[in-house]
Amino acid sequence: MRITGYRSLATVHEWGRPVGDVNGVVASGITEVPVLLLETDEGLTGVGLGSHPDVHRVFPALDGQDPRAVTSLYDRMLSYVFKSGHGGHVFGTIGALDMALWDLKAKIAQEPLWRTLGAADRFVPGYASGLEYALTDDELVAFYERWAERGFTGAKVKGGLDVDRDVRRLTAVRDVLRVNSERPALMYDVNESWGAHQAVRLARSVEDRVDLTWIEEPVRRWDVAGHRAVAAGIRAAVATGENLTGLEHYRALLDAGAVGVVQTGSVWGITHFLRVSTLAYGHSLPVSPVGYNANPVAHAAASVPNHLVTEVQDLTSPVGLRVDQEIADGGIVLGDTPGLGIEVDEAKIAAQAASGQWSVPGGPHVRPLDAGLRLAPGGTAGHTAGSRRPYEGIAK
Numbered sequence: 001m002r003i004t005g006y007r008s009l010a011t012v013h014e015w016g017r018p019v020g021d022v023n024g025v026v027a028s029g030i031t032e033v034p035v036l037l038l039e040t041d042e043g044l045t046g047v048g049l050g051s052h053p054d055v056h057r058v059f060p061a062l063d064g065q066d067p068r069a070v071t072s073l074y075d076r077m078l079s080y081v082f083k084s085g086h087g088g089h090v091f092g093t094i095g096a097l098d099m100a101l102w103d104l105k106a107k108i109a110q111e112p113l114w115r116t117l118g119a120a121d122r123f124v125p126g127y128a129s130g131l132e133y134a135l136t137d138d139e140l141v142a143f144y145e146r147w148a149e150r151g152f153t154g155a156k157v158k159g160g161l162d163v164d165r166d167v168r169r170l171t172a173v174r175d176v177l178r179v180n181s182e183r184p185a186l187m188y189d190v191n192e193s194w195g196a197h198q199a200v201r202l203a204r205s206v207e208d209r210v211d212l213t214w215i216e217e218p219v220r221r222w223d224v225a226g227h228r229a230v231a232a233g234i235r236a237a238v239a240t241g242e243n244l245t246g247l248e249h250y251r252a253l254l255d256a257g258a259v260g261v262v263q264t265g266s267v268w269g270i271t272h273f274l275r276v277s278t279l280a281y282g283h284s285l286p287v288s289p290v291g292y293n294a295n296p297v298a299h300a301a302a303s304v305p306n307h308l309v310t311e312v313q314d315l316t317s318p319v320g321l322r323v324d325q326e327i328a329d330g331g332i333v334l335g336d337t338p339g340l341g342i343e344v345d346e347a348k349i350a351a352q353a354a355s356g357q358w359s360v361p362g363g364p365h366v367r368p369l370d371a372g373l374r375l376a377p378g379g380t381a382g383h384t385a386g387s388r389r390p391y392e393g394i395a396k
Contacts, residue, residue, distance in 0.1 A: 048100030095269030119302035127154035154185030160193035196226035227258035266292035320349035
């Protein structure tokens with residue numbers, strides 16, 4: 001079997017509510033979902049999800065190759081763009097192609113990817129999430145009540161600019177999930193909105209009032225010293241890594257003892273997750289993939305010994321995608337459809353007229369033109385702007 005070509009589609013995910021974090025909110029609740037179809041000379045098609053604007057540059061590395069040689073082809077793609085670098089859009093493109101290659105490999109074996117990768121159990125422990133920064137407190141409670149009904153015992157709350165608001169929302173979510181656990185796991189994600197000069201103080205202010213499992217991306221992704229200071233100064237674990245592209249970006253953080261939970265972005269692909277998991281395992285650390293449409297990396301998460309928990313962001317799938325999995329019992333129950341279990345209805349995708357973009361011009365590090373710097377409640381500097389217990393062993 002040989003790779004012969006590719007096709008690129010774009011569908012949308014309809015969240016039914018505003019979605020976003022401290023960096024900005026998509027008010028329409030409609031976001032774009034790029035779909036990459038990798039074709040072969042025997043009629044099988046691999047499915048990859050995620051942004052891939054540089055596919056025309058990277059595809060020549062795969063053209064005519066046997067898709068079963070996935071890990072070798074991953075390195076071949078990295079080598080192919082070596083001179084110009086593999087960060088950003090290029091790494092995302094490699095991730096989408098890699099996802100499609102793994103989908104093909106499992107389809108050729110006529111088994112779901114979780115079996116191809118050696119997992120013994122189709123269940124993947126998860127925590128509830130939802131990019132819920134724009135929801136009111138009442139909407140937040142109603143949102144997480146739906147997850148509680150599906151057995152979840154852990155959840156993430158977005159925040160960063162107003163710690164009093166964040167504590168109130170964390171406490172409300174904790175109370176919702178107590179129907180399933182006396183001590184729910186609470187993840188607090190500030191999406192790099194704090195500076196190193198304030199991160200320890202703000203983190204302590206929050207965890208003095210609510211028990212946290214981890215604080216996510218407390219400072220900028222590349223700030224080793226800042227992460228180390230937070231890790232040393234608080235009780236909760238520090239989680240980071242979703243925006244890092246390549247093992248070279250992780251080593252300094254891990255070697256400095258600056259991370260307690262190692263994360264990966266699902267849009268970076270299967271091989272990236274597997275390699276980061278191995279690196280984390282060598283440092284005796286757990287790994288946790290960040291959520292994405294259709295939860296494709298859950299197949300790989302099921303196969304690694306140090307997987308802690310996977311972020312699950314929504315209970316529905318993008319328009320035109322049928323996904324063989326169930327969200328139940330506090331996690332993801334993977335199905336038996338060969339490959340990633342994602343079926344693409346191209347006619348349905350072509351018929352939908354909605355469009356959506358993730359990019360927004362705001363963010364906690366961008367000073368609004370119509371407002372000055374204010375002191376948020378609790379002393380936080382910010383801008384004025386419109387069952388299976390997977391958590392045991394995490395530092396408190």
